[in-house]
Amino acid sequence: GYEGCPYKYYIVRPDGTAVYKADPYGTRAACLPDTSSLICTEEKHTWGDGRWIRDCSLRSPLTSPMNIYEMHLGSWRRKEDGSCYSYTELAPMLAEYAKSMGYTHVELMPLAEYPYDPSWGYQVTGYYAVTARYGAPEQLAELVDYAHKCGIGVIMDWVPAHFPKDAHGLAEFDGTCCYEYADPRKGEHPDWGTKVFDFGKNEVKNFLIANALYWI
Numbered sequence: 406g407y408e409g410c411p412y413k414y415y416i417v418r419p420d421g422t423a424v425y426k427a428d429p430y431g432t433r434a435a436c437l438p439d440t441s442s443l444i445c446t447e448e449k450h451t452w453g454d455g456r457w458i459r460d461c462s463l464r465s466p467l468t469s470p471m472n473i474y475e476m477h478l479g480s481w482r483r484k485e486d487g488s489c490y491s492y493t494e495l496a497p498m499l500a501e502y503a504k505s506m507g508y509t510h511v512e513l514m515p516l517a518e519y520p521y522d523p524s525w526g527y528q529v530t531g532y533y534a535v536t537a538r539y540g541a542p543e544q545l546a547e548l549v550d551y552a553h554k555c556g557i558g559v560i561m562d563w564v565p566a567h568f569p570k571d572a573h574g575l576a577e578f579d580g581t582c583c584y585e586y587a588d589p590r591k592g593e594h595p596d597w598g599t600k601v602f603d604f605g606k607n608e609v610k611n612f613l614i615a616n617a618l619y620w621i
Contacts, residue, residue, distance in 0.1 A: 409433075411441035413573070418580025427531060427573045429612070433542055434518040434534040440573040442534065450546035454553035461558075473560065474503055475512040477525050478539055492544035496551035503557045510558040516545065517564070517620075520571050528599060529564050530574035532616045561620050565613045567599040576600050584609055 413425040427434070431442030479489050482498060490498075503511050515526030518534040526536070535542040549559045568584070570576045575584045585600035586592030592601050603609050 407444045408446060410444045411435050411439065412444065413441055416579055420580060422580070424572060424580075426578060427534075429531075429575060429578070430533050431531060432533050432535075434531045434537050436537045437520065440520065440530070440571070442531070445542065449541075449543040450550065452546070452550055454550050457553035457556070469509075471510060472508045473510045473512050474506065474508040475514070477514040478516070479522070479525075489539055491540040492548040493540060495539070496548040499548070500552050500555040500557055503552070504555055508557065510560055511552060512560040513562060515562045515564050520569065520574075524569075526562070527564050528567070528569040528597075530569060530571055532612075533619055563617060563620060565602065565617070567594055567597065567601050569599050584612070 413427055415423060416426055417423045427440055428442035431445070433443040433445035435441040435443055476499075478492075478495060482490060482495070484490060499511060515529060516536050516539075517526070517529045518531030518536045519526050519529050521528055535545050539545070552559050568575050578584060581587075582592060582603070584602060586603045592603070593599070594601060602613065
């Protein structure tokens with residue numbers, strides 16, 4: 406009965422102030438402008454790409470040809486009313502286009518949850534959550550599965566360099582520089598207004614390595 410329920414962490418900081426934060430490890434996000442995490446406990450997609458996985462194991466990535474089509478899901482195609490297609494709706498259109506143009510792979514600009522549309526996904530607040538702009542996590546799984554069944558590989562862009570300062574995100578998560586460098590000379594990109602991960606911390610390295618494996 407809890408599946409899909411919104412939640413946030415209520416964190417009391419050392420100085421006594423409090424803040425609501427989205428779950429850094431949450432795997433589903435609410436539709437913006439709601440910045441909550443959603444309880445997501447089940448894998449709802451049954452994969453049918455066994456042949457693709459088997460064929461990949463037989464190919465050499467160093468000698469096999471690759472022709473990659475990089476694209477942004479939200480602007481590639483829109484409905485007549487200007488709204489976005491869902492992952493499910495985009496799946497056949499994207500696979501057919503890639504096949505017809507001779508592409509072997511599609512490269513999707515970041516699909517981890519992010520708050521600012523013009524960033525095109527490169528300022529992430531939910532590293533483990535699929536962006537709800539185009540649907541639920543299982544719908545993204547449908548897109549990837551469909552592409553694999555059509556012989557098209559899928560590459561996911563990943564952003565481990567920096568993250569935005571949005572109040573519900575990772576910035577000063579517990580009132581301290583938990584994920585970012587404490588020294589502002591190292592911890593911020595002044596031109597982008599973002600925080601920089603402190604790669605010297607084991608917990609940060611573990612967070613990012615686990616996240617890379619999660620998307621794989």
